[in-house]
Amino acid sequence: MHADPLPRTARIPGSKSITNRALLLAAAADGTSTLRAPLVSEDTLAFRKALTDLGATVRAASDESRWTVTGLGGAPRGGGPVWCADAGTAARFLPPFTAAGRGTYRFDGSAQLRARPLRPLVDALDRLGARVRADGGGLPLEITATGLDGGELDLDSSLSSQYLSGLLMAAPLLRTPLTLRPEGLVSRPYVDMTLALMRRFGAGVDAYADRVTIRPGGYRPHALDIEPDASTASYFLAAAAACGRAVSVPGLGTGSLQGDLRFVDVLAKAGARVSVTAEGTTVAGTGRLRGGFDVDMGDISDTFMTFAAIAPLADAPVTIHGIAHARLKESDRVAAVTANLRACGVRVDEGPDRITVHPGTPAPARIACRRDHRIAMSFSVLSLASGVPLVLDDPACVGKTFPGFHAELGRLFPDLLPGGPGGPGAPGGPGVLGAPGVRTSVEEGE
Template sequence: MTFAVPATPALNARIPGSKSLTNRALLLAAAADGPSALGAPLVSDDTTAFREALRGLGVRIDTAEDDPDAGDDSVWTVHGLGRGPAGAATVWCADAGTAARFLPPFAATGHGDFGFEGSDQLTARPVAPLAEALRLLGSDVTTGPGGRLPLRVRSRGLDGGELTVDSSLSSQFLTGLLMAGPLMRGPLTLRVPELVSRPYIDMTLALMRHFGADVQEATPGAFAVRPTGYKGVDLPIEPDASTASYVFAAAAVTGTSVRVAGLGRASLQGDLRFTEVLARAGARVETTDEATTVTGTGALRGGFSVDMGEISDTFMTLAAIAPLADAPITITGVAHARLKESDRVAAVEGNLRALGIRTETGPDRITVHPGAPGPARIVCHRDHRIAMAFSVLGLRAEGITLDDPGCVAKTFPGFHEELHRLFPRHSVPTT
């Protein structure tokens, strides 16, 4: 089934703020000297967990949700400590991987005794490389069995120094250490032999500089951070490019046109490059300074292989719609996606096979063949991206339902309502 290219104006999608930008900005603002106003932050399970964790570390954050006198509910005002935290606290990270990876280095630059705990899902994710890096910098760190949560930091500040960081599993380990660098007593040099998700490091560096840090990449994979501290500044949060991938893909497979304002050429988010993959699959893409628009052309092209290692949060979006293409699509470079909220490669493969779609996988790849998806209940594994990706396929395939539609609250609580608003004539699986 194909769709005519629309002659009507593009639909304007309402995409919430970037989780990656919101949580990084929260931490940098918490470490800064002076207040910072974060405009249009993402309000979701992950970001509120991160915000509450910072409050547990003694950071004051004003929101209209908590205090009607705080002003505009689309702004969070963070009153920075100007240093690392002090005292003692046990911090609940919930499901937020960014909290478990970013906050321990921040705590290590302070003075006190801080514990970090999380849900069973988060506890299953590794933190051993981060713990070892903090020990080598002089911090007293212990972890739970297998190098996982709970993690405890007894902090007396960090002197800085030189360190080689294992970032082959997650770029979040490097991000947490980089953001802590300006709070150390001396310069920090981090060398990274192998790095996944490079665009997230570029985002981190840009935000650190926005808050006044002096950080340089002298040679590829070698980062130098000076102990400058941070200054409070205001920051508008862009719409989430990873989340936008779902409405862009939906436009591609339904033959409609969708525009996301605020995601333009200057975006800090690497996942906007997902639109380049959609263009390769036959969609029309227009990116201006102000917005990005994707228009479906009536068919989805396959017959190509694409390395999505640097935009791995969007690989599931492509894999979920790949059965609608006219030839197989192979996605490579996603071995680290097996260590996210779920083993995402295995989860996508299992759900596609339940739909009757032929797939082949390897340690870092998946090939999806064309086919007619049959009815099936998608197993979400409490993973928001699995739920949202297969919801897009549900716009073109009848009988798809989700076993946990509510898990989208991790990053986009209103996802199902927005998808129905944009595509009311297509089936949307919400139960």
């Protein structure tokens, strides 16, 4: 591997978490908001469709670079079905929003989403006085809404932070102030993001160490530039670190609302040179990955698989802990990473909230994605960095957050495709980067 002194610029699409929050806040606002550079992917299109079904208007520029949202000036009032597809954010953010309004809403989603826990949110809505029917404890569920009063609520936040974010975003639409006290909060940076965006859309927020109080008053429209997605950036930055290359992500820098940008601290631990400025982030690999550390990735668990997948290439074992809640996402991600690394012949020790990945040269393998975009993307990086063909059983699952993922990986690292350009890993070939349904041509390099 050789050093690449000139960083390549990755084209990273907008943040999923910011896009879906901004859509909801704009849909609740009393006027017209603009969202610039939103993420266009399965999760955000499902969220957008759910909101237009609920009565908001979204006008998209022909190239989708800007969405103009005319809000309802409050919570929805029409009732109807709400389809959440695979999107955890839809299943956790939209029920509180509708419960604050009027009408009967029937929520459902894919089999994968039905399997994800919703009980703490259903219980919280119930305690606030909403009429919720969720026979299995999660989706499908029905809410008969007549508006909500606030009050004070303890909220089990140990399985997901999304319950808290959903209740917080609905809170300005309640008749009286709502105080929420999270217990065992995971993924805290996402709650900070929620509060920051609520403030930008004009909400009255009083946040303390152990509780948050939200005042009634609704939302004002806002024009928002959406940053590149930090979780998506992790794959390209990890590839730079593992391949001895340099990659920059403009627009994702010190002012970021996304906790997942802290992934670069893990790359720095592994020996990569990292620069985060107001303009953006650059990671330069040295051609060698350092292991021999134990890192808590509980706050940034969407990125733990990114590091775990390249960890076999490090010079000593790496332990990642604090990730029990990552078992409750699109897949049981701790089990999925462990099984796929083992399929590549890599030694992994798995515990309830941790894994230890040992150094090893991966062997060619078929990767079971479990319909989880992040498993597909993480193992694509391992294939690229090791030069070993890994075949994804479901490459198109990357569409949940980045349909153009493989095209961008091939554009940035055309010479590193397994087997070289035109080799088994090349676009159109049987290897990981050319798997059917993902891409058919290489875009021109920089």
